[in-house]
Amino acid sequence: MRERVPAQTMQITLPTNQTVSEILQALGDPETVAARALRHYLLDICLQRLEQARQQIDRYEQRYGADYETFNRRIGTDETFLETVNCAYPLWEADAIEWVYRMEEDETWRNRSQTILREL
Numbered sequence: 001m002r003e004r005v006p007a008q009t010m011q012i013t014l015p016t017n018q019t020v021s022e023i024l025q026a027l028g029d030p031e032t033v034a035a036r037a038l039r040h041y042l043l044d045i046c047l048q049r050l051e052q053a054r055q056q057i058d059r060y061e062q063r064y065g066a067d068y069e070t071f072n073r074r075i076g077t078d079e080t081f082l083e084t085v086n087c088a089y090p091l092w093e094a095d096a097i098e099w100v101y102r103m104e105e106d107e108t109w110r111n112r113s114q115t116i117l118r119e120l
Contacts, residue, residue: 046116050109053103060102064085064092068103071099
């Protein structure tokens with residue numbers, strides 16, 4: 001079981017005019033409103049990064065006609081597949097490296113978004 005780390009606070013000063021301050025007050029406690037806004041912003045960034053990683057992963061899956069696990073297995077075991085890939089995509093090894101990176105990136109941003117949802 002994961003040990004719960006106490007929440008940290010940080011103080012941020014936001015320049016606001018009277019109208020913005022009034023709106024914040026109307027929405028509730030300004031600290032609560034700011035915390036919610038930060039949470040939404042962080043989730044939005046995570047979703048953008050997830051979408052970018054997923055688009056790259058989808059591009060490689062379409063190019064090679066398989067998910068990475070299948071592609072990697074076939075490269076190592078199917079000589080005909082390897083020859084076909086070598087002819088069609090001579091830089092396939094660079095693609096494979098980036099493909100793995102994008103899958104790791106996808107997992108990282110998924111974990112970060114789950115952490116935000118769980119802890120904030």
